[in-house]
Amino acid sequence: MSKSNDLDAGPLGAELEAGIKGFEGLREISKFDTGQSNPTYLLKADSGAYVLRAKPHGQLLKSAHQVDREFRVMQALSGSNVPVPQMLYLSKEDSSIGRMFFVMSYLEGRIFWQPDLPECDRDERGPIYDAMNAALAALHDVDPSAVGLGDFGKPGSYFERQLSRWSKQYKASETQPNRDMDALILWLEKHLPADDGQVSLVHGDYRIDNMIFAQDKPEILAVLDWELSTLGHPLADLAYQCMQWRLPHNTGFRGLGGLDRKALGLPSEEDYVAAYCRRRQIERIEHWSFYLAFSFFRLAAILQGVLKRALDGNASNPKRAKEMGVAVPVLAAMAMQLTREEA
Known part of the structure; x- marks a missing residue:
């Protein structure tokens, strides 16, 4: 975490004191060094600690960095079985920092x-993964209309729309x-499963480092980073998380590939899916190879955007962005290996 020099505490503090009940005396702003998409800051005030998440500077891709969608979905899930932080304030585009942000x-x-x-100890690892599994299932069991998110995305044809x-x-x-990416897009278009009518809220980036766990037990306090959330197909989230079992460990991916998961007390991909x-x-789940290959493709496309922002000077963490951009060919190659196994 580094001290922020791109936010002016004076105007921001005044806006938050007017917009958040009980907010008082903004004293310190620090930028979290992690994360690639929307810059995130720790605010320390006389009234306590808060987190601010904002759109990045610069020219943005269409439909990207919609912090208002993050705010809306977490606010809607408050009180459900899906743990989320408390949403406190959503700014307008012409905010005191010159772009939209929210505070939680x-x-x-x-x-x-x-x-x-x-x-973690070996015996704690399995319960941590089970907590993630339970939270994911709880998210997909939420009725979007019942929490005011019936219009949060287009129902049906999720993979067709996402692929496009x-x-x-x-x-x-x-x-x-990138030949593999070009071939992968063609394969996904050709092997797109028929829409089965399943519609749920999907997180879009469901992985372990987008969660806060309790200090002393395997309990999730909050699922974070909902920028890519929408109405979609629940198996997209499941397959996306299950990439972690296949990604190589000794790389920037920090995956579980090549590790003795049983010795570490971690569930296998098969056991996690079964739970x-x-x-x-x-x-049973049909077309599992398609869902996995699609997940690899989607992550590669996201990281390509991160790389482009870094080259354009707009990334939240430029050094990390360039490192992850190198991963795009690796992801595309792994996805193409899945397609060959399917054949």
Whole structure:
């Protein structure tokens, strides 16, 4: 975390004192060094600690960095079985910092940056993964209309729409040709499963480092980073998280690939999927290779956008962005290997 020099505490503090009941005396602003998408800050005030999440500076891709959507979905999930922070304030585009932002409660807890959980005892790792599994199933069991999110996205044809969206996003941020990505897009278009009518809230970036856990037990205090959330197909979230089992460990991905998961006390991909299916009363999942390949493609498209922003000078964490941009060819190659296994 670094002291922020791009936010003026005077105007911001005045806006928050007018907009948040009980907010008083903004004293310190620090920028979290982690994260690639929307810059996030810790605010320390006389009235307590808060977290501010804002749009980045510069020219943005269409439909990206919609912090108002993050605010809306977390506000709607308050009181549900899905743990989220308390939403306190949403600014307008012409805010005191010159762009839209929201403020939420600050939660003291643990964030696990590595999915193999090296800081935890073996017996704690399984329950942590089970807590993630339970929260994901709870999210997909939420009735979007019942929490005021019936219009949060277009129902149906999720993978068709997402494939179109991320193909366009990828092309808009492409910095050099990639044969695997081009072939992958064609394969996904050809093997797109028929829409089965399932619609749920999807997080869009469901992974362990987007959660805050309690300090002393395997309990999730909050699921964070809802920028990519929408109405969609629940298996998109499940497959996206299950990429973690396949991504190589000794790389920037910090995946579980190549590790002895049983010795570490971690569930296998098969066991994790089976637990999710039990919770949601699903008998079996068809087209699993498609869902996984799509997840690899989507992540590659996201990271390509991160790389493009870094090259353009607009990334939240430029050094990390360039490192992750190198990962795009690796993801595309892994996805193409999945397509060959399917064939």
